[in-house]
Amino acid sequence: MLLSYARNKHASASDRPDGDLLVKAAVQETFFAAKVEMVVKIPDLEISSVEGVIERCFTGECRQTIPLLQQVVGLRIGSGIIKLVNNFVGGPHGCPRLADLVLECCEQVILRYTVEPLGEILSKKGNELKTAYQEFLTQNPRLINSCIAFAEGSPLREGIDAES
Amino acid sequence: MLGFSRTKWVGVERPDPETFFAHGILEDNIYGMELDVWVKTPEFVITRLEGKMRRVTTPVCEQALPVLKNARGLSINSPDLISTVNRKVGREGCRHLANLLLECCDAIMRCALYERWGELKKKGAAKDPGAYLKEQLKIFPGLQNHCRTLFNA
Amino acid sequence: MIIDLHVHTKALSPCSSLDPEEAIQEAKRIGLDGICFTEHGKLWDAQDLERLSNKWHFPLFCGVEVETRDGHLLIFGLDNIPPGIPAPADLRKAVDGAGGVMIAAHPFRGFLLFGFADLSMTLESACKRRVFQLVDALETHSGKSTKKENDLAQAVGQKTSLKSVGGSDAHTISELGRCVTVFAHPIKSQADLIAELKRGNFRADYFRR
Incomplete structure (x- = not known):
């Protein structure tokens, strides 16, 4: 076709x-x-x-x-x-x-x-990768709920409460 | 030095007279994804979507693919299409996938808009492109005042 | 008196999911003394605001967030918002004519993974933004900005001698009260709010983190 x-x-x-x-x-x-x-x-x-x-x-x-x-x-x-x-x-x-x-x-x-901050995060593996994302999440309130990766229930949101 | 580059490609097929099928690809330094979108006429409603994430940034990103179903039933003619897709597919799923979906929807709309022009040209009946576009507003009323050409059309 | 000076509700801002009555209840629960609805390009009807305030026995105020070529501006005391995208200088004239106040909202808000501070913006270059010559104050504490972005805004505020306000820019209930403006004197009316903003008897702070 x-x-x-x-x-x-x-x-x-x-x-x-x-x-x-x-x-x-x-x-x-x-x-x-x-x-x-x-x-x-x-x-x-x-x-x-x-x-x-x-x-x-x-x-x-x-x-x-x-x-x-x-x-x-x-x-x-x-x-x-x-x-x-x-x-x-x-x-x-x-x-x-x-x-x-x-x-x-x-x-x-x-x-x-x-690209640069993301590259730094992605150079990490396993739990370190998760921790790196969580660090960005705690620093930047705009990331929370910006997409499914940072939505409630995502493993990357563990321990980060949007209500706090 | 090139710091970033993104390419989006969309092709539209007409598998049958009532269906538009778009295949879209997004590739950049960070993301790589593909999307198939089916749209039924005459309502121009999205009936089916299938996606594939090739390169993503988190282990969760692929969970955005099932979220594509939120776009089922939306009309590509709707004035709220962009905001709805950005919210229901972008924020609830992946904003880059939402971006590719909007690119596919726009490509389908343009394909439908210009489709009859090709037929008219073959028949030697194509005359003024501006007048042709204004005539197409019957199919796409949402395009009224969309741009300079269609202002007060 | 602790007021969240920058709140969007779904009543007039389609991008917000915050119900005005839920916002009031939440504000009471977390210990705010008042909130100010600052919708995108739209003003609350004064009577509607008063009705709501009376119903909940809670101080409510109103401003508006206006989109301009030089970023978002919080305007207080202007009854007619110019249509389209007004130039900040024209807006300044209109605000002066009405005896109002104009504040630069979240001046250094960045993106998801980086901000202006990450781009090595110096304090000197940050202070040069044209709009800072036109405003009465800066929103140095924004609930939607990172600490780095707010710190840069505070440094600019100090260097330019512009006063600092705080507001959450809340669009959801959990965002309400993240940043506030602490007024030295009680604010009982919209006129009081504008008068105190002009006098400068306030400071910006973080509230709910």
């Missing part, structure tokens, strides 16, 4: 010599292709520049939304970023596909800095 539709999305974050991050996201699909590239200032996680291009789209009107990307310059990647990006780039006057690529870039930034 032939595919009726295919989508390929790729995003990455790379370290720049000046310590900032260069983040890219691109999507290729049957009727749409676009790229977003942005520089994120470290340690503030502030978007310092952004560029984008819609290479292929169903209606030419989509390309008129490219200038909206500049509204994300100055935003800090942190709580509320999804709403801000959807508001400035997506929405009825914008392009939700472009907003999605900006958000994919933001996710890469977060994951880029998640």
Whole structure:
């Protein structure tokens, strides 16, 4: 059976010599292709520049939304970023596909800095691994109930009471 | 130096005229997972989901696979789809699996949205893409005002 | 008087599972003297709040958490919340016009496995955030932030001479009262709350850990 539709999305974050991050996201699909590239200032996680291009789209009107990307310059990647990006780039006057690529870039930034602490935890085995997770859980209230691994009843939550 | 990279791929098939089937793959430096999603028309309701975790970070992560059932019965047309999937599959299961599920749902929606365009083109009856999209709002009313092209359509 | 200054309820914040009446009962149980509902972009109706306060004989106050380009701001004393995503400077003008108070909420909240402090943010660079020039105080004790994040906020508060408040940012019952603002004088009304926030007779603290 032939595919009726295919989508390929790729995003990455790379370290720049000046310590900032260069983040890219691109999507290729049957009727749409676009790229977003942005520089994120470290340690503030502030978007310092952004560029984008819609290479292929169903209606030419989509390309008129490219200038909206500049509204994300100055935003800090942190709580509320999804709403801000959807508001400035997506929405009825914008392009939700472009907003999605900006958000994919933001996710890469977060994951880029998640790799290191996670790598430290995952270098441990057995009970030590469990203890390492529990240490993070006691330090960060946001981890509790963030997913099934840190939900009530999970072995990683043993001895950690959300009520305390 | 590349610090992180993520690739998501989704392919959509039409095993029968009433069914859309999406196969999605997510691979990055941390996670590796796959998802199969079946959606029935005309309601565009998710009827079946099957997942596979290839690379995860905790011994508990795989328990998120049965949580996928929380998405059964949801319509990909629903305006609350993103928040519901993020809550019922993401927070209660795995947020990366929820992310892949939303990617699959969006791919199915786009496939359905553009499907007739290909047929019209073959027949030489395809004219204005903007007018075509506005016509598709009958199938996807939730897309009204979704973007610049569909604003006040 | 110990008040949790940052609480979301399911009555007006869809992301919260906290029932307002359950929140009041829990607040009484754990020894809070009052709570302040600060929903996302929405204000409680003053009469509804008074009715609830009278029913439970418990002091209730109200503010609002507003999304801006420079992060979340807690606003007290503003009756009309500007729609959309207001610029902090515009919000400041509106708050001044209404005689209200504007506070930077959880200024250094990070992510699941890392925070701004882990990215080697210095105190000097942390103090440079534009929004700190516009607010009356910082939420230096947030129930949803890590100790490291709260410590950085406290250090910024000291260096910039901004006053510190505490609030749980509770969305569930178990989160209520994790951080509080301790007022030196009794707060009997919404006007008292704003007056005391302006006077600065309070401190932030951890409460339920």
